[in-house]
Amino acid sequence: DFINRTRKSSAASTLSTATTRAREARRQRKRGKIRPGSADEELALMDHLKGMSLRVEARRELKSLLVALMMFGEGETARKLQQMGENFQLSQMAAVRLAEDTISNDTINEYAHTLEQYTRKVRDEMNNSEALSWRIKVFLTYE
Numbered sequence: 001d002f003i004n005r006t007r008k009s010s011a012a013s014t015l016s017t018a019t020t021r022a023r024e025a026r027r028q029r030k031r032g033k034i035r036p037g038s039a040d041e042e043l044a045l046m047d048h049l050k051g052m053s054l055r056v057e058a059r060r061e062l063k064s065l066l067v068a069l070m071m072f073g074e075g076e077t078a079r080k081l082q083q084m085g086e087n088f089q090l091s092q093m094a095a096v097r098l099a100e101d102t103i104s105n106d107t108i109n110e111y112a113h114t115l116e117q118y119t120r121k122v123r124d125e126m127n128n129s130e131a132l133s134w135r136i137k138v139f140l141t142y143e
Contacts, residue, residue, distance in 0.1 A: 046099045052092050054085075059134040066136050079139045086135060093126065094118035 034044040054062070062085055069078035098118045102108050111117075126132055 042099075042103050046096065046103060049092065049096045049099055053096075054089050054092075054131075054134075059131075063134040063136070066134075070136065078136065082135055082139045086132065089132065090119050090122050090126070091115065093131070094122045097122060 034041060034048065038044075062081075066078045066082055069075070069081065094115055095118070098113060098115060102113050
């Protein structure tokens, strides 16, 4: 009889743990959602923008791909890929900075707070940074 009670207790404990884990997983998934009109909508959008950045591994792979394309005589494809990757990265970085600068402001200057303005600023500031070190120098049109 003691063994049966121990088994039932163990089964109930396991079920309770599984239920708790499932509930926590659901909570985590919900937390990641951006709810329009919610108090945290702007912060959630900024977190989402930040999460879109090119990770170190992705930049390393991108550079390897560019080098491989060059070795196989696909210079034009490599140039276009680099330009698209650079445009994405600079736009993402500019969008994060724009969001950071405007999220706490009640007044937004629609001429100064544009993605184009911020992209230009980021391009000028980040041109020789580690974040853009994946680029192949031969394709750079400005330095």
